[in-house]
Amino acid sequence: MQRYLLRRLSQVIPTIFLIIVLEFCLIHLAPGDPARVMAGERAAPENVEALRVRFGLDKPIVEQFLVYLSRLAQGDLGYSYNYLTPVLTLILDRLPQTLFLVFVGNGLALLVGTFLGTVAASKYPSKTDAGIIFSSVLFYSMPVFWLGLLFIYFFARNLQWFPIGGTTDIIDKKTGLAYYLDFLWHGVLPVLTLAIFTVPQFIRLARTSVIETLQEDYITTARAVGMTPYRVLFGHALRNALLPTVTLAGIILGYTLFGAALVESVFSWPGIGLLLLQAIFNRDYPTLLGVFLFASVGVVIITLVTDLIYAFLDPRVRLG
């Protein structure tokens, strides 16, 4: 187990390095001059030039990369061109909102999706199963921002049950418990949007693996000894079918760090995703790189944890 852990860890460092190199190159390939965007409309050319020098954008790209790397090694993610603030501060300010959205949204999707998938599998083939699958395909194919806008249109604009944007009431500020309740109330629509976006994947996965498991001999035995269908389904079939769901949960957590950007944008949720979108429009390289780095390190860590859980569960993985 220890050797496996070491081996996996030693793969992490080159992976992250490769990610940094790729991201740096990709970002600098996009057309657009950050100094010009920074200086604003109608800025004097001297002013643009001064900004270019100030941020080292006049240096050759290889040198820029080396400077970036050496700062990164000291834990310095750089200085945002756009906000003139350290990138790390920007990211840490917004990280809690994004983590809340991603963990609660996906947690909800995991619970509901696995439950619905199991129910669908137990009724397979029937109209209930077809209904669940149909609606899951429907929701899966909806663009997430559009779904968010529909929610805003019906629940926030027409019914006025929920606010349209933000994380808390900024006009009438709350403190203590009222603040947390206010936060949760603001979070309902964004969390639901993200959950509905990921729930179909959990449904389909749970359904497929439960249907497969239900063909196994031990299920037939369980039924034969007179266990209730409920116990067979949730106690025996689902329990064995959960393994792939764990993997999927890891993958989804990773990529919704980015997928949440659109949800955050629609609901004016000040998280990492919104920061990322604005950094793109403003060619704010340090912020872009910082967000990418955070997200990719997040994905690498989640993958590592998933692998380790797997190895812990299944000896074939760590011995192989």
Add this chain to the structure above:
Amino acid sequence: MKRKIQLMALGVLLLVLVVGCATLPPPPPAPPPSAATAAPSAATSAPAASSSTVKVAGEGPVGGTLVIGALNSLEPRSLNPDFRRDDGSLRVAANIYCYLVSADIANKTGVYPALADKWDASPDASTYTFYLNPNAKWHDGVELTSDDVKWSFDETINKKGAAYDYLQNVKSIETPDKHTVKITLNGPDAGFVTSMGITYGPVVMPKHLYEGTDWAENPYNDKPVGCGPFKFVEWVKGSHITVEANPDFFLGRPHLDRIVTRFYQLESLINAFEAGEIKYSYDLFPANEIKRLSADPKYKFDIYYPSLTMWVGYNTKVKPWDNKLVRKAVAMAIDREELNKRVYAGLAPANFGFAPKGWSYDPTAEIKYDPAAAEKLLDEAGFPRGADGVRFRSSMQLAVEMGWGDMSQVIVQQLKKIGVELTLDSMDWAAFSSKVLQTDNYVIQSGGGYAGPDPTQFYDLSVVTGSFWNNLAYSNPKVDELSKQAHSTPDIEQRKKLYAEIQQILLDEVPRFNIVEYPYHQPVWSEYKNLWWEKSLVGKPFVMNQSFLYTYLQP
């Protein structure tokens, strides 16, 4: 094995819930009580007269909050508008800082007092003396003096700050006494006072907080101390900016207690406006939304036309656009009425000329819609239709903003009718500004930008050789000379003649041409009165673009 799976599933669930809840950000500290917001309930219903201790700037009720929506792509980058600026920061700064004077950009009637009560010009229009309001104070209580003005303008000039464009003709600034500023220019400039009062002009910065610091990294860039009608309260990046009434403002306190600016993406912004989460929008709505919403008396959409036109510019070095007949033919083939109807829902009147409409506009220098004549011109220029009906192919570079995305599609169809095939190369603003504005790597460019209200803002910056918006490779010494003359002549009739002469030259050479006047509007709920563009405020001091000194809430 089963137990392990069970445990693990439980673990994952717990992890999700615990992490989810643990990431809830902590509540912010309670805001300190402030003078303006201490008794909002009493203030909301009380008429201006009852708060007799504090002078109010205008007529109407006092109290209430205005929540403004803005696009999150236009969140300010810095609230030090002399150093760096964008449309997003200037409009927030307009309520916090002071400009020397205020130019009426909505109704284009002239220039009125702001920080300066009055001013006078030397007969040759090269020396200007501004007399500051003696009651002006910074929000931290420090007295505002002519030293602040001199320091801000000098710093902007020395550091080539964002407002440098409007100060580059300044030779020296003197401060004969605490409240007098004398600005000497390198040469006559009839548009100088106006340019001190437009949004893009320089603001006065607090010398006592900035002197001796690096103004790019001064902490007050994020928590500005100004002298305007509203005081800064907080800026939560990515979320909102709050300002509150300044009870000591030298013209009397504003009517509103608070202004909060929140950030949304466009669709959410419109929904938030309809739901009343915001009651005003800095950013414009698409024309079809205006049509729909203006039917409801709850909302008000006053459309006004500042000096902003949508225009097309040619790269006059590139074939076939180096031929002026071709340039003219294309200008003739564009049906501006169709563009107005299809893209701007009939709200953007056609402009067949070259400059924005205003007192210097020459109605005889216009290129009317005439596709038949355009075809004749192209034949004459040596571009007959080929076997496939096409005369030539070219491309257009555009930034998909302010309606250009839709407009370019219609233009392609219109030009196809006269046998010109255009491919479109659309990009975002960052790519456009570096590719087109900076490196001139384009064939035809989409244009749109504020150029006014004084005509110098258009001619000096758009058609004079090498000027900022003239990346058209257009150079005509005669135009340069006329523009310089008009610029230095105080007499308005004389200037009108000179500008008319330039427009006749442009009519012949067509380096660029206008399409429509851009319909500006500020979506607002009707319960808010006395907004800055309204005719009733013309002539009052401190009516800046986006300033809310006189605005009140009618309960």
